[in-house]
Amino acid sequence: MNSGGTNARIGYIAFNTFREAVRDRVLYNLIAFALLLSGAAILVGEISIDIERLVVVNLGLTAVSLFGVVIAIFIGIGLVSKEIDKRTLYTVLSRPVRRWEFVVGKFFGLTGTLVVNTFFMALGVFLALLYVAHKFEMMDVWVLVALYFIVLQFLIVCALALFFSSFSTPLMSAVFTFALFVVGSLAEDLRGFARITQGVGGWLATAIAYLVPNFSALNVISQVAHGDAIPGRLILYDSVYALLYSAMAISGAVLIFQRRNLK
Amino acid sequence: MSATRRVNRVAVAVLLFSMAGAASTLYAVDHLRREPVAQESLYVNSPKVLRRLSLGYTGLLADIYWTRAVQYFGEKHRAGSRDYRLLAPLLEVTTELDPRLLPAYQFGANFLAPKPPYGAGLPGAALALTKYGIEHNPDQWRLYYNLGFLYYTELKDYAKAADAFSRGAKLPVTHPFMPVLAARMAEHAGEFDTARMLWHTTYQSTQDPLIRQNAVQHLLALQVDEDVTRLEQAVKKYHEQTGRLPASMSDLERAGLIHLPANGTPADPNGRPYKLMPDGRIEVQDPGSIYFITKGLPPGVPTPEPARVD
Numbered sequence: 001m002n003s004g005g006t007n008a009r010i011g012y013i014a015f016n017t018f019r020e021a022v023r024d025r026v027l028y029n030l031i032a033f034a035l036l037l038s039g040a041a042i043l044v045g046e047i048s049i050d051i052e053r054l055v056v057v058n059l060g061l062t063a064v065s066l067f068g069v070v071i072a073i074f075i076g077i078g079l080v081s082k083e084i085d086k087r088t089l090y091t092v093l094s095r096p097v098r099r100w101e102f103v104v105g106k107f108f109g110l111t112g113t114l115v116v117n118t119f120f121m122a123l124g125v126f127l128a129l130l131y132v133a134h135k136f137e138m139m140d141v142w143v144l145v146a147l148y149f150i151v152l153q154f155l156i157v158c159a160l161a162l163f164f165s166s167f168s169t170p171l172m173s174a175v176f177t178f179a180l181f182v183v184g185s186l187a188e189d190l191r192g193f194a195r196i197t198q199g200v201g202g203w204l205a206t207a208i209a210y211l212v213p214n215f216s217a218l219n220v221i222s223q224v225a226h227g228d229a230i231p232g233r234l235i236l237y238d239s240v241y242a243l244l245y246s247a248m249a250i251s252g253a254v255l256i257f258q259r260r261n262l263k
Numbered sequence: 264m265s266a267t268r269r270v271n272r273v274a275v276a277v278l279l280f281s282m283a284g285a286a287s288t289l290y291a292v293d294h295l296r297r298e299p300v301a302q303e304s305l306y307v308n309s310p311k312v313l314r315r316l317s318l319g320y321t322g323l324l325a326d327i328y329w330t331r332a333v334q335y336f337g338e339k340h341r342a343g344s345r346d347y348r349l350l351a352p353l354l355e356v357t358t359e360l361d362p363r364l365l366p367a368y369q370f371g372a373n374f375l376a377p378k379p380p381y382g383a384g385l386p387g388a389a390l391a392l393t394k395y396g397i398e399h400n401p402d403q404w405r406l407y408y409n410l411g412f413l414y415y416t417e418l419k420d421y422a423k424a425a426d427a428f429s430r431g432a433k434l435p436v437t438h439p440f441m442p443v444l445a446a447r448m449a450e451h452a453g454e455f456d457t458a459r460m461l462w463h464t465t466y467q468s469t470q471d472p473l474i475r476q477n478a479v480q481h482l483l484a485l486q487v488d489e490d491v492t493r494l495e496q497a498v499k500k501y502h503e504q505t506g507r508l509p510a511s512m513s514d515l516e517r518a519g520l521i522h523l524p525a526n527g528t529p530a531d532p533n534g535r536p537y538k539l540m541p542d543g544r545i546e547v548q549d550p551g552s553i554y555f556i557t558k559g560l561p562p563g564v565p566t567p568e569p570a571r572v573d
Contacts, residue, residue: 098270186327189334191293192330192334193330193334195334196333196334196337210290217289217293233291234292237291237292237295238292241285241288241289241292244280244281244282244285244288247277247278247281248277251277251281252278255271255275258270
């Protein structure tokens with residue numbers, strides 16, 4: 001099987017995953033998001049002073065992140081188990097599709113779904129910004145960077161959900177992934193704890209701090225809400241980090257899925 | 264090599280490479296973000312808003328904020344910073360979320376009160392924090408002790424210190440030194456004895472090794488300060504009686520002004536004899552060996568302080 005064929009097969013699985021997610025009405029969350037954001041934009045203008053932009057950015061980006069993470073977890077955990085339950089996995093694997101291609105294709109399909117979802121939500125955020133501020137400002141560029149970081153978060157969450165779903169039940173996969181998301185969101189505190197702890201506890205805390213996904217490094221929502229610039233080097237490092245961490249989780253998923261007895 | 268084995272090998276290689284790469288990148292991110300992450304502003308600084316956002320899990324959130332306050336203080340202290348602007352708000356949020364979190368009052372006041380770089384230099388904020396703690400934990404003698412300690416050491420307000428110790432002394436569970444401290448503050452006499460008693464109580468009322476070590480260092484410094492004061496008073500009296508300065512400690516003993524120990528010369532807690540200087544001053548032999556001493560130092564030498572831990 002050549003690499004062109006591999007790419008085609010991965011692309012086909014990814015496209016089907018995306019199509020299935022759309023068919024499952026995943027994008028309906030956009031309606032809830034639009035209602036939330038437009039409601040907040042209008043309401044805050046009525047009841048508060050001078051924090052309209054702040055609220056739209058904070059609420060908008062937080063909602064983009066949380067909606068996306070929830071989608072990533074709840075679709076990601078079912079990607080493998082659903083195919084087994086519906087017995088469609090056997091049909092797919094009986095064709096010239098390797099197991100690793102199946103895993104990687106599913107990953108791209110899910111991240112593609114989230115990127116499309118995020119694109120529409122980002123449009124909503126910028127429309128709400130335009131509504132409250134009546135114009136765009138230079139600092140709104142950083143909102144784009146924050147949105148990019150959120151997409152990087154999704155990469156990691158998708159990869160983790162897929163990793164756990166490669167060996168665990170959907171419920172346990174959801175629990176594991178969500179727990180890692182929470183721990184990873186508090187990673188700065190964990191790292192701070194590791195820095196001030198001595199001895200074995202310090203080593204252990206450092207190891208855990210480096211092993212769990214550092215979602216807090218990918219969260220710049222508060223900074224961009226206040227118009228703070230994001231350093232170029234952070235954008236580069238965070239991009240590399242998210243790609244490597246996702247690759248790590250996907251490799252783990254491939255290794256497990258290769259060995260899994262599907263009978 | 265079979266296709267499956269090849270895939271496995273590639274997957275293991277990618278896994279190991281990405282794990283090492285992710286850790287290295289995170290290390291770089293960590294260094295890049297250390298300052299911003301120290302967060303020179305609290306984006307949610309309203310305890311009431313946080314209380315609502317916590318959905319009732321205030322205890323856990325308070326623990327997280329207390330940990331953040333400790334880390335913030337530790338990082339700033341280690342860096343020798345003089346800017347602790349977030350410390351008071353962090354402690355306010357912590358204690359508002361969990362008003363019964365006693366360590367936040369006890370340690371928090373000690374973080375806030377001392378002058379930078381040893382603390383935030385905010386005795387007013389330390390007092391407000393401790394009073395808030397007493398309001399919500401009126402049966403905790405340690406909080407009254409902390410309040411009295413702050414009035415005594417930071418503000419030299421003996422009347423208010425006496426009142427705090429006295430209120431703490433009346434509690435069903437209290438420390439035996441509390442009524443004594445209250446009485447001493449009321450008459451504000453015997454500075455060395457009072458200070459010694461305070462540090463002694465601090466030593467006894469905690470199990471934290473760093474606080475205990477700090478108390479011991481202060482007790483040793485008090486002994487030096489008291490010895491030097493006593494010896495210099497003897498020199499002064501000798502000068503008044505004879506019209507000249509003593510040439511040695513033995514001159515003071517012969518004049519009946521001091522009693523020399525068995526080994527011949529008065530010494531500091533490390534066993535190093537005090538030096539009688541030609542101008543009549545008393546000096547310690549090694550000024551850097553005993554922290555916090557304010558007397559017995561050569562002219563121009565500042566009070567030695569412990570080095571910050573890196």
